Amino acid sequence: MSTAAAIGRTPVGKISASGRKWSELLLGAYLVLFFVYLFAPLLVMSLAAFNTYPQPSITQWQGWTLKWFGALADDQRILAGLVNSVLIGLGVIAAAIPLGLAGALLLTRVEGRYNGILYGVLVSPILTPGIILGISTLVFWRNFGVAGGLLLAGTAQATFIASYSMLMFMARLQRQDRTLEEAALDLGASPWLLFRRVTLPFLMPTIATAAVIGFLQSIENYNTTVFAIGGDWTLVTEIGSRFRFGLTPVINAIGVIFVILTIIGAIAWTILRQRE
Amino acid sequence: MRNLLAIYGRTLTAIICLMVLFWVLAMILVPQIAMLHNSLWWTEKSGDAAAVTLRIDALYNDIGVLELDLAAAGDDEKAKITAEIESKRSEIAELESKEVSARRVYGFANYTRMSALHFGIFVKTMFFSALVTVLALIVCYPIAFAAAQVFTGEKAALLMLGLVVPYAINELLRIYAWLMILDYQGVINSALAWMGLVDFSKGTAIPFLQSPGAVFAAMIYAYILFMVFPIYNTLETLDRNQLDAARDLGAATARIHWRVAIPHAKPGIAVGCIMTFMLSAGSYSVPQIMTRGQGGDWFSQLIYRQFFDANNWNIGAAYAFTLLVACLVFIFLVMRMFGVGIREIAR
Numbered sequence: 001m002s003t004a005a006a007i008g009r010t011p012v013g014k015i016s017a018s019g020r021k022w023s024e025l026l027l028g029a030y031l032v033l034f035f036v037y038l039f040a041p042l043l044v045m046s047l048a049a050f051n052t053y054p055q056p057s058i059t060q061w062q063g064w065t066l067k068w069f070g071a072l073a074d075d076q077r078i079l080a081g082l083v084n085s086v087l088i089g090l091g092v093i094a095a096a097i098p099l100g101l102a103g104a105l106l107l108t109r110v111e112g113r114y115n116g117i118l119y120g121v122l123v124s125p126i127l128t129p130g131i132i133l134g135i136s137t138l139v140f141w142r143n144f145g146v147a148g149g150l151l152l153a154g155t156a157q158a159t160f161i162a163s164y165s166m167l168m169f170m171a172r173l174q175r176q177d178r179t180l181e182e183a184a185l186d187l188g189a190s191p192w193l194l195f196r197r198v199t200l201p202f203l204m205p206t207i208a209t210a211a212v213i214g215f216l217q218s219i220e221n222y223n224t225t226v227f228a229i230g231g232d233w234t235l236v237t238e239i240g241s242r243f244r245f246g247l248t249p250v251i252n253a254i255g256v257i258f259v260i261l262t263i264i265g266a267i268a269w270t271i272l273r274q275r276e
Numbered sequence: 277m278r279n280l281l282a283i284y285g286r287t288l289t290a291i292i293c294l295m296v297l298f299w300v301l302a303m304i305l306v307p308q309i310a311m312l313h314n315s316l317w318w319t320e321k322s323g324d325a326a327a328v329t330l331r332i333d334a335l336y337n338d339i340g341v342l343e344l345d346l347a348a349a350g351d352d353e354k355a356k357i358t359a360e361i362e363s364k365r366s367e368i369a370e371l372e373s374k375e376v377s378a379r380r381v382y383g384f385a386n387y388t389r390m391s392a393l394h395f396g397i398f399v400k401t402m403f404f405s406a407l408v409t410v411l412a413l414i415v416c417y418p419i420a421f422a423a424a425q426v427f428t429g430e431k432a433a434l435l436m437l438g439l440v441v442p443y444a445i446n447e448l449l450r451i452y453a454w455l456m457i458l459d460y461q462g463v464i465n466s467a468l469a470w471m472g473l474v475d476f477s478k479g480t481a482i483p484f485l486q487s488p489g490a491v492f493a494a495m496i497y498a499y500i501l502f503m504v505f506p507i508y509n510t511l512e513t514l515d516r517n518q519l520d521a522a523r524d525l526g527a528a529t530a531r532i533h534w535r536v537a538i539p540h541a542k543p544g545i546a547v548g549c550i551m552t553f554m555l556s557a558g559s560y561s562v563p564q565i566m567t568r569g570q571g572g573d574w575f576s577q578l579i580y581r582q583f584f585d586a587n588n589w590n591i592g593a594a595y596a597f598t599l600l601v602a603c604l605v606f607i608f609l610v611m612r613m614f615g616v617g618i619r620e621i622a623r
Binding site for chain 1: 293422445466555
């Protein structure tokens with residue numbers, strides 16, 4: 001029986017060995033192609049930031065320049081948009097982190113019949129198209145006389161960013177050692193003290209991660225913001241409106257800065273993950 | 277609830293519950309209901325009412341002109357012009373009190389009145405979003421599998437880095453890159469001209485941006501990575517021994533994927549499909565940038581126009597609700613197809 005199995009296996013093993021080499025080669029080629037597809041367009045977009053030609057282009061090359069970065073530094077609307085983006089981002093963190101934490105505490109600590117429904121409702125903003133969140137916020141707050149602007153854009157963003165932070169908190173809370181809290185209670189700690197000295201320190205790393213990710217999501221958001229921003233603007237909605245009027249390589253210069261910041265951030269993130 | 281009370285006491289528990297209540301009601305549910313409610317009524321204006329509105333607009337125009345006159349007029353004329361402005365103001369006040377009483381009518385007309393053109397745009401948007409989803413799934417599965425199971429250590433980390441960078445770069449900029457590629461004097465047409473296939477001076481270059489294919493191409497590029505990460509997350513938890521066992525038992529590569537890897541990755545595939553479809557169908561950024569307001573509209577642009585150009589919030593809300601229902605139906609179908617629940621979907 002064992003010899004039969006050995007005889008049966010050897011040729012299969014041989015075929016699959018050479019077959020695996022081929023499939024690895026094929027996979028390698030596929031990956032190279034995919035990454036060319038991912039990065040070539042970004043290269044095209046970045047390169048045009050250094051072209052003297054006043055229209056964004058890499059085919060009508062008129063020489064290298066850094067003038068578009070200078071023009072960017074003088075662009076008051078874009079700078080004001082950046083300030084607005086940061087303001088909204090900070091506000092969104094301040095609202096979304098407590099909401100997400102409250103939702104996560106309620107869902108992990110309470111075994112109720114309606115847990116499933118509550119969970120579905122609290123994650124639904126992630127699965128809802130961004131424009132719908134912007135529109136429903138706009139329509140709802142009009143009843144109270146609040147018009148589109150920074151406040152409503154932040155509110156609409158916080159709705160779904162809170163859901164993302166809730167998922168992060170839930171993942172962390174499921175790994176928590178509950179006996180620590182019980183011990184603190186037995187030793188006579190008040191609920192506030194317990195929350196401040198036991199629960200919060202345990203959640204601190206997640207709060208930091210959720211804050212960074214939430215802030216980035218807020219700054220980058222376009223589809224929700226554009227419906228709720230009214231007459232105001234953020235960095236990203238200002239970029240969006242430039243495609244109609246006044247598209248110059250200044251936008252490409254912003255692109256270059258975004259690409260560089262993203263690469264630095266992603267490398268830092270990868271190194272941090274490796275260390276863990 | 278007792279658990280929460282026992283640990284955090286009444287005050288903290290109350291705060292937690294109130295915050296969740298506010299989030300659920302004031303931010304999630306009631307705004308959606310408000311949108312639905314808005315889509316179910318419209319103001320009916322009789323012919324008279326329309327005339328009244330026109331008359332009011334005309335009066336406001338007159339006042340604007342008179343105020344300019346007032347600034348330029350001499351002292352003797354000022355009193356006369358001021359009196360005229362006052363009389364127009366009172367007429368406006370009287371007319372506006374009538375206008376406010378325009379009738380609010382409830383019904384489904386905001387939905388049923390959708391023109392054939394708009395319905396066609398809705399179908400086009402749904403069709404291309406589904407196509408983006410299917411294509412992204414086919415393209416991304418091998419990538420996610422390679423990142424999760426084939427490569428290890430440094431190589432896997434580098435692969436992830438290569439995926440994270442384009443994923444994290446702003447959506448608008450990624451779409452913009454494709455605008456530059458497909459533009460009339462963009463990269464592709466310039467390459468074709470260089471090869472002598474098209475000629476700008478004769479106008480034979482290909483107007484890519486006028487076809488929905490341009491929006492489609494940018495959509496795939498913008499949202500493809502939302503398919504990779506959910507699948508990667510589930511495949512990463514697959515024990516490599518299972519794959520080796522299947523191979524040792526003589527299963528061919530295709531069979532290993534079909535019977536072992538893909539069933540394990542089901543929740544990830546479901547999430548990837550839902551995210552990709554939802555982002556594509558609800559994308560305002562891609563059609564807005566790629567058409568630059570000149571190519572044909574997509575459904576999200578129709579909604580935007582109803583709100584901010586036509587100023588008809590009722591029809592806008594109806595269109596938005598239609599989009600929401602379409603996405604819900606898609607989510608439901610995907611959950612049924614892959615046999616996964618909401619708990620597994622959002623993790």
